Amino acid sequence: MKRSEINRLVQSSIEFFDQMNFKLPPWAFWKPEDWKGKYETCSEIADNMLGWDLTDFGSGDFHRSGLILFTIRNGNFKKDKKPYAEKIMIVEEMQETPTHFHWSKMEDIINRGGGNLVIELWNSTPDEKLSNEPFTVKTDGVLRKLMPGDKIILTPGESICLTQGLYHRFYGEAGKGKALVGEVSAVNDDNTDNRFNPPVGRFPKIEEDETPVHLLVSDYLKYL
Numbered sequence: 042m043k044r045s046e047i048n049r050l051v052q053s054s055i056e057f058f059d060q061m062n063f064k065l066p067p068w069a070f071w072k073p074e075d076w077k078g079k080y081e082t083c084s085e086i087a088d089n090m091l092g093w094d095l096t097d098f099g100s101g102d103f104h105r106s107g108l109i110l111f112t113i114r115n116g117n118f119k120k121d122k123k124p125y126a127e128k129i130m131i132v133e134e135m136q137e138t139p140t141h142f143h144w145s146k147m148e149d150i151i152n153r154g155g156g157n158l159v160i161e162l163w164n165s166t167p168d169e170k171l172s173n174e175p176f177t178v179k180t181d182g183v184l185r186k187l188m189p190g191d192k193i194i195l196t197p198g199e200s201i202c203l204t205q206g207l208y209h210r211f212y213g214e215a216g217k218g219k220a221l222v223g224e225v226s227a228v229n230d231d232n233t234d235n236r237f238n239p240p241v242g243r244f245p246k247i248e249e250d251e252t253p254v255h256l257l258v259s260d261y262l263k264y265l
Contacts, residue, residue, distance in 0.1 A: 042097055042245040048254045051093055054109050054131055061154050061221045063129060065111060069093070073253050073264050080265040087261040089115040090231065094258050098139055099242035106137045106241075112258065116228040128224040132158060132213045140171075140210040141237040143203075148226035150209075151200040156217035158195040162187055163208040169236060171208060178202065208238060 058065060068075075068083070069092065080087060091112045100106035110130040116123030126146075132138070134156065142165055152158050164172040173189050179202045180193060187193075193201060194214060203209055213220045235243055244259055256264055 042095075042103065043248045043250045044253060045251045046103070047095055047245075047247065047257070048251065050095060050103065050109055051255050054111075057131055057219060057221070058111075058129070063153070063221060065129075066113070069111065070255065073256055073260075076256060076261070076264045078265075083265070085117075085121070087265055088120055089117045090229075090258040091115055092258050092261075093255055094231075096243060096245050098237075099245075104133060104136055106139060108132065108136070108138050110224075112229065118228060124228060126224075126226045126229040128226075128229070129153070130222040130224065132156075132211065132220045132222050134213040134215050134217065134219070137210065137212045139237055139241050140208050141235050142206050142208045143234045144205060144236060145234045146227050146229055147205055148203050148224055149200050150195070150203060150211070151223040151225065152195040152197050153221040153223045154197045156220040157197075157214035158211055158220045158222055159214050160193050160195065160201060160209055160211040161190055162193065163189045165206045165208055165236075169238070171238065176207070178204075178207070 068086065076083070086092060091114065093111055095109045097103040097107040108130060110128050113127045113129060115126040150160065162178065164174060164176040166172045171189065175186060175188050177184055177186050179185070181200055195201060231243055253260060
């Protein structure tokens with residue numbers, strides 16, 4: 042992805058968060074120069090990958106297959122005692138986050154407002170394929186029995202609990218607008234805990250055609 046595209050997407054996300062009255066921490070708006078020399082005081086942000094995160098999953102078409110999110114808080118078992126994480130995401134109409142599960146992380150996905158979120162679900166087999174067996178999930182504490190590939194549509198205010206090994210694919214419902222989607226989970230490690238099926242790239246290769254306006258989590262090492 043080109044940095045110019047990333048800059049535009051981050052700016053439009055800031056505008057959407059503002060429209061939805063969702064507030065980010067002050068450092069979400071820092072410029073690259075504001076981060077210089079701040080590793081000692083901001084090591085939790087850098088080490089635990091808090092902040093702006095954007096990917097096209099290697100598709101080359103962000104609006105078809107992509108996701109922009111902001112990690113608000115996250116633990117790191119090697120460095121601190123915090124056992125939880127929280128993210129806020131923007132999911133466009135028919136913009137896919139590909140089928141995947143997590144080995145370690147258990148998470149709640151919450152529709153915080155805007156459009157509807159469609160989630161397709163499968164259990165996994167011991168060899169990490171898509172299972173053809175029925176399974177159960179909980180939406181806002183209510184147990185539901187599902188068949189492989191069933192869809193659950195989360196309207197604003199609704200949530201689903203995704204346990205380890207549960208494959209999920211999600212996108213915004215057509216005609217309903219962008220969805221503001223929250224995630225509350227155990228500690229999150231996007232470098233080691235995503236099992237995509239089929240495999241895709243998690244972080245984009247960036248063509249630096251202009252200077253970053255705001256840093257992504259993958260930029261911290263260079264600027265701090």
